[in-house]
Amino acid sequence: MILRHWFSIGLLVLTxxxxxxxxxxxxxxxxxxxxWQCHGMKGTGNGVNVPDMSVQxxxxxxxKEMSSRSxxxxxxxxxxxxxxxxxxxxxxxxxxNLTDTEIHALVDYLRELCQCQHGGG
Amino acid sequence: MNSLLRYAGLLLLMLPLVVAAKTGEKLFSEQCSxxxxxxxxxxxxxxxxxxxxxxxxxxxxxKYNAKWINGWLQSPQRIRPAGMxxxxxxxxxxxxxxxxxxxxxxxxxxxxxDAETLTQYLMTLKARxxxxxxxxxxxxxxxxxxxxxxxxxxRGCLACHQIEPGYGGFxxxxxxxxxxxxxxxxxxxxxxxxQAWDKRTLMPDKHLKEADLQKFVHYFHVLxxxxxxx
Numbered sequence: 001m002i003l004r005h006w007f008s009i010g011l012l013v014l015t016x017x018x019x020x021x022x023x024x025x026x027x028x029x030x031x032x033x034x035x036w037q038c039h040g041m042k043g044t045g046n047g048v049n050v051p052d053m054s055v056q057x058x059x060x061x062x063x064k065e066m067s068s069r070s071x072x073x074x075x076x077x078x079x080x081x082x083x084x085x086x087x088x089x090x091x092x093x094x095x096x097n098l099t100d101t102e103i104h105a106l107v108d109y110l111r112e113l114c115q116c117q118h119g120g121g
Numbered sequence: 122m123n124s125l126l127r128y129a130g131l132l133l134l135m136l137p138l139v140v141a142a143k144t145g146e147k148l149f150s151e152q153c154s155x156x157x158x159x160x161x162x163x164x165x166x167x168x169x170x171x172x173x174x175x176x177x178x179x180x181x182x183x184k185y186n187a188k189w190i191n192g193w194l195q196s197p198q199r200i201r202p203a204g205m206x207x208x209x210x211x212x213x214x215x216x217x218x219x220x221x222x223x224x225x226x227x228x229x230x231x232x233x234x235d236a237e238t239l240t241q242y243l244m245t246l247k248a249r250x251x252x253x254x255x256x257x258x259x260x261x262x263x264x265x266x267x268x269x270x271x272x273x274x275x276r277g278c279l280a281c282h283q284i285e286p287g288y289g290g291f292x293x294x295x296x297x298x299x300x301x302x303x304x305x306x307x308x309x310x311x312x313x314x315x316q317a318w319d320k321r322t323l324m325p326d327k328h329l330k331e332a333d334l335q336k337f338v339h340y341f342h343v344l345x346x347x348x349x350x351x
Binding site for chain 1: 217276280291292322323327
């Protein structure tokens with residue numbers, strides 16, 4: 001009985017792990033610094049700046065939407081802004097704020113948030 | 122002998138200024154230095170951004186209008202609705218993230234005499250003067266509707282900045298008081314290359330055209346004047 005109990009907890013921990021994005025990575029720290037303001041603390045597009053925005057920021061936990069974007073597109077959107085991929089001007093170009101290495105870390109973190117890869121779930 | 126006397130006289134004349142600067146420096150170290158830095162070292166760590174309680178004042182003399190800073194020190198008001206670093210002042214709710222008012226502490230309030238002394242000291246701090254070109258901003262006009270079109274629709278700045286109290290984003294400083302608070306040549310220089318002033322500023326570099334830099338400052342003037350009339 002006790003064994004089964006511990007097995008259940010173990011299973012819960014193991015299955016729970018992949019859905020939690022790492023909270024100590026460079027990607028997470030950059031996301032908190034630059035992206036929370038619009039994409040929100042949970043990455044769902046409900047940031048503090050949103051109420052007067054004409055376009056809702058992307059929900060980064062939306063597996064369907066995020067898996068339709070390649071890593072290259074995500075990198076380009078962050079570095080050059082939304083307009084570079086025919087999206088909103090409200091997404092600014094972060095190319096002067098962030099190094100390419102930092103942008104790659106952000107793309108990796110976005111993949112953690114959506115639990116998805118390009119072209120797949 | 123005559124020239125010696127002249128030098129002595131000059132020194133005597135300058136003495137009150139030197140004393141004021143010294144007293145201002147002392148006032149700064151006692152009242153301000155725990156939240157503001159005046160050394161010109163650029164720190165590009167994220168932790169620095171997270172822990173920063175107030176703006177870097179090493180270039181205060183190149184940035185602020187003395188009259189405004191004097192008044193503000195006597196009656197401080199929040200300029201960034203979500204605080205110096207917004208992530209320290211928000212909370213998640215089912216309807217999205219909101220400002221958590223319980224996280225703010227009031228800014229120290231100075232007497233008129235101390236505000237004057239400190240202002241004099243702050244205006245002597247002129248790091249990064251090489252980025253300032255006197256006369257960079259040239260007086261001009263823009264209609265409010267054109268300015269708003271440029272600021273919001275074309276450049277998306279409204280996402281982070283408010284153009285009137287309560288309208289716009291919360292994480293950046295309000296822009297309807299920008300020309301009251303800030304020197305025009307600084308505004309042009311900062312918008313031209315924000316990271317030259319502050320490596321970890323949250324302000325993105327949108328590679329604005331020189332003409333647009335001028336138009337933005339014209340627009341901030343319009344907003345400040347409109348606000349005055351309200």
